[in-house]
Amino acid sequence: MRGALTVPAPRKYPLELRERAVRMSRASEPKPVIRRMAEELGVHHEALRNWIRDRARYYAEGADRGASTALQVADRFHLWKNLEEAAERLVRRLRSQWAPPAPEKPEANAERSEGLRAQRTRERHAAVHALMDKGLRHSDIVRRTRPGPQDRP
Structure with missing residues (x-):
């Protein structure tokens, strides 16, 4: 694209949380159940699974060698999943403010x-x-x- 400025998307979770989660996973013996660990950290289990996978030694080395300056972006599934969750949270929050539709007025001459x-x-x-x-x-x-x-x- 000509003249386009690309800006990284804001992250849903802070980098510190990601790094701490990966460290906790690596240090745990036996390896923790990802769903349970994700609940404890307050993150989505697929996000945690991706953090652990992406920061595994071989993935990290390959990514560093192949594209040391590349920025990882979310795949389509996670973009849609995040959008769905955000929409559900918004609907839950605003549902009480919605007014029911006005009743239909009967016609004067039925x-x-x-x-x-x-x-x-x-x-x-x-x-x-x-x-x-x-x-x-x-x-x-x-x-x-x-x-x-x-x-x-």
Whole structure:
């Protein structure tokens, strides 16, 4: 990239903590369980595993010989994992501040919102039942309530 300035990303854990964790791991006999040691130090177990691996004698020598001035960057998995954990912490912290959505207001004219055709059908239904209550025959009710051209789609 032309004219781009690259700046190392801020570290999640201080270098002193990393070095202390590696020293503790090397000095322990028998070797500690990484998950338990990570919990004690308050770090993610994969981060601790990488620190120990990367500072192992052979890895360190190879890295020093091959690229003595190179800066190690996180791989894609750990970048996504850190982003996920940060998002979860943020959501947990802010969840209590979120307001529930406002209740929907009922429409003033509910019949109007369902459409003209549905409104006419409801009116026709009421008319049929009113005529049935008067004792009219089925054929007479059909003649009186037959849909007109305005009711056809």
